[in-house]
Amino acid sequence: MSYICPVCNGMQALEAECPVCTHQAYDCGRFDDYLGPYSPYREIDDIAMSNGFQDVRKHLCIHLCTCPDCHHNFTVQI
Ligand SMILES: [Zn+2]
Numbered sequence: 319m320s321y322i323c324p325v326c327n328g329m330q331a332l333e334a335e336c337p338v339c340t341h342q343a344y345d346c347g348r349f350d351d352y353l354g355p356y357s358p359y360r361e362i363d364d365i366a367m368s369n370g371f372q373d374v375r376k377h378l379c380i381h382l383c384t385c386p387d388c389h390h391n392f393t394v395q396i
């Protein structure tokens with residue numbers, strides 16, 4: 319059983335609303351990519367164990383979003 323994130327694969331645009339000011343927020347990519355300089359090279363199960371979201375086990379892709387208006391950063395589970 320495999321999960322393919324439609325946003326990462328360009329099949330769907332991420333539509334997220336800023337929880338602070340309700341403006342349309344931008345997708346900044348996968349949250350895992352922001353964990354540290356070595357994270358892209360680590361095994362995906364190792365990342366899932368360490369980032370607290372357990373995204374692999376739940377078959378979710380965590381995206382980091384930023385609001386262009388108030389610069390609030392938040393995560394969205396796809
Ligand atoms: Zn994704």
Ligand SMILES: [Zn+2]
Binds near residue numbers: 340341385389
């Ligand atoms: Zn905002």
